[in-house]
Amino acid sequence: MPVCATAVPSSVTATASSSTRWDEALLRRYDKSGPRYTSYPTALAFHEEFTAEDATQAIERSNASQRPLSIYVHIPFCRKICFYCACNKIATKNTALAESYLYRLDREMVLTARHLDAKRPVNQLHWGGGTPTFLSLEQMGDLIDRLDARFGLSSAPDRDYAIEIDPREADVLTLRHLQSLGFNRLSLGVQDLDPRVQKAINRHQPRVLTETLMDEAHRLGFRSLNLDLIYGLPFQTERSFAKTLEQVIALNPARLSVFNYAHLPERFKPQRRISVDDLPGADEKLSILRTTIDMLTAAGYQHIGMDHFAKPNDSLAVAQANGTLQRNFQGYSSHARCDLIGLGVSAISRIGDSYAQNPTDLASYEENLDQGRLAIVKGVRLNKDDLIRADVIERLMCDMRLDLAAVSRQWQVNANDYFASALERLRTAEQDGLIVRLGDTLEATPMGRLLIRQLAMAFDAYLPGHSGQRYSRIV
Structure with missing residues (x-):
């Protein structure tokens, strides 16, 4: 990659095509x-x-x-x-x-x-x-x-x-x-x-x-x-x-x-x-x-x-x-x-509850291995909150929808209470027609699918501390 598919329910197959509302002003705003x-x-x-x-x-x-x-x-x-x-x-x-x-x-x-x-x-x-x-x-x-x-x-x-x-x-x-x-x-x-x-x-x-x-x-x-x-x-x-x-x-x-x-x-x-x-x-x-x-x-x-x-x-x-x-x-x-x-220079592994990253420069990668140890330079072990949020963000990014009742059952929490602040942050996106809430289900609209990264950001507990970091633009 640079930088580096049975019939699907109608809710999944929707796309932001000419048959649906295409709001350029909304896309620019988000x-x-x-x-x-x-x-x-x-x-x-x-x-x-x-x-x-x-x-x-x-x-x-x-x-x-x-x-x-x-x-x-x-x-x-x-x-x-x-x-x-x-x-x-x-x-x-x-x-x-x-x-x-x-x-x-x-x-x-x-x-x-x-x-x-x-x-x-x-x-x-x-x-x-x-x-x-x-x-x-x-x-x-x-x-x-x-x-x-x-x-x-x-x-x-x-x-x-x-x-x-x-x-x-x-x-x-x-x-x-x-x-x-x-x-x-x-x-x-x-x-x-x-x-x-x-x-x-x-x-x-x-x-x-x-x-x-x-x-x-x-x-x-x-x-x-x-x-x-x-x-x-x-x-x-x-x-x-x-x-x-x-x-x-x-x-x-x-x-x-x-x-x-x-x-x-x-x-x-x-x-x-x-x-x-x-x-x-x-x-x-x-x-x-x-x-x-x-x-x-x-x-x-x-x-x-x-x-x-x-x-x-x-x-x-x-x-x-x-x-x-x-x-x-x-x-x-x-x-x-x-x-x-993950094997090789810059590779990242996800093993169970942990991420581990190799050096991005070849010399450090080789030096660690020549000394008989894995070339891990950083990583993180996820706590329970990380695991819950990782699951929620992945399901939203993959399914373009989120079943809060399923989250509650899987993680033994009240998802509506647990994510009360995140759901509040999504209220504007809901008013703008990017996401629809029906009971315990959140579903991205065709325009919302294009901005799914923005919707997922509502559940990211680390993002405020990373606000000074530069990510790529969403669209």
């Missing part, structure tokens, strides 16, 4: 900065008092649950930097540099696996970056062998083993090799097919590269294909992005991620190569967003939430219909109730 809630608490609440020992204790506690595992592997290397990028990456063309990194990854696997119950299945695997296909075919095979030796990978048909691919440096042989390694889902970075936009972001990628890979992936029978797009890039207009969408829809991916570009050049050095004067204005961005939703909805995609769209039979849409959709550091996931093991 378009503030806020967390994406890939975790709660967010990473801003992680602290250095949380140590590698705390992480291993969390792993050992989690074994009693026998929850399945989701493993994320971060490959930080890229041959060429895209100017929009906000990912943790290392620019190099020397694939030999990956050898020492793979060795450290194996050390991390060994140190992690010794605390895990070997019977816990690995239902989900995701390689992200950087550019995972920076690795040679031999290196990719070696990494899979190491993962299998340490954790025991699955061959179950319902496993979700995904990898992010740069179409500029992968070919049909790459796809055949990935299939032989057990991957069954692909995510291809596209961003935009307009040559002028591609030049401005330093990513020359003719459509034929993506089309060739997708044709081969369909032929090979990969279960799900995702394409990543970004709106808000330099020189984009509603008309130009509509042309990209027409071409993308013709490629027929099962899923689409359409991210809002967050221009934060003070935090991400490559973005300093993008002139703010070349970026579309606020009105143009809203037009692009509306056109995106209209075109994808007309093409049969369901708006899962935020920046994700999926065909009705894709596992994301199925999970949302079943109420089992999950949100983690890779976005939306169809495998609920997994413990997430």
Whole structure:
């Protein structure tokens, strides 16, 4: 990802299309900065008092649950930097540099696996970056062998083993090799097919590269294909992005991620190569967003939430219909109730009641592992209030609705009393038509779905203390 779906009830399938009220003034009023809630608490609440020992204790506690595992592997290397990028990456063309990194990854696997119950299945695997296909075919095979030796990978048909691919440096042989390694889902970075936009972001990628890979992936029978797009890039207009969408829809991916570009050049050095004067204005961005939703909805995609769209039979849409959709550091996931093991520089784990984060710089990551300890630099153990709020925010972000009676039953609290201040904060959003309350049920309206991050912020107990931090804008 940059930066980094059975029939669904009518309440879930609603989208902010041309058939519903589109209130640009309302969107602008609520378009503030806020967390994406890939975790709660967010990473801003992680602290250095949380140590590698705390992480291993969390792993050992989690074994009693026998929850399945989701493993994320971060490959930080890229041959060429895209100017929009906000990912943790290392620019190099020397694939030999990956050898020492793979060795450290194996050390991390060994140190992690010794605390895990070997019977816990690995239902989900995701390689992200950087550019995972920076690795040679031999290196990719070696990494899979190491993962299998340490954790025991699955061959179950319902496993979700995904990898992010740069179409500029992968070919049909790459796809055949990935299939032989057990991957069954692909995510291809596209961003935009307009040559002028591609030049401005330093990513020359003719459509034929993506089309060739997708044709081969369909032929090979990969279960799900995702394409990543970004709106808000330099020189984009509603008309130009509509042309990209027409071409993308013709490629027929099962899923689409359409991210809002967050221009934060003070935090991400490559973005300093993008002139703010070349970026579309606020009105143009809203037009692009509306056109995106209209075109994808007309093409049969369901708006899962935020920046994700999926065909009705894709596992994301199925999970949302079943109420089992999950949100983690890779976005939306169809495998609920997994413990997430993050491997590699900058990776974050969610194990039971704890989050643990690795260093964001390669030298610190390597130094810790060379000294025989997990490279944990910070994290947090959740208390009961954190766990309750994490559950509420996740359900709102995934289901676009919240059942307060169910919250009361699950957590043995009176949810209406417990969240009295949060519900009061949502009163204005309710008056503005972003959310509807019927008894103990809160449900986001089509416009509210676009601002679901804003609605979730009402339940965030940490947000007042983080008000000085800069998050990306919501729309």
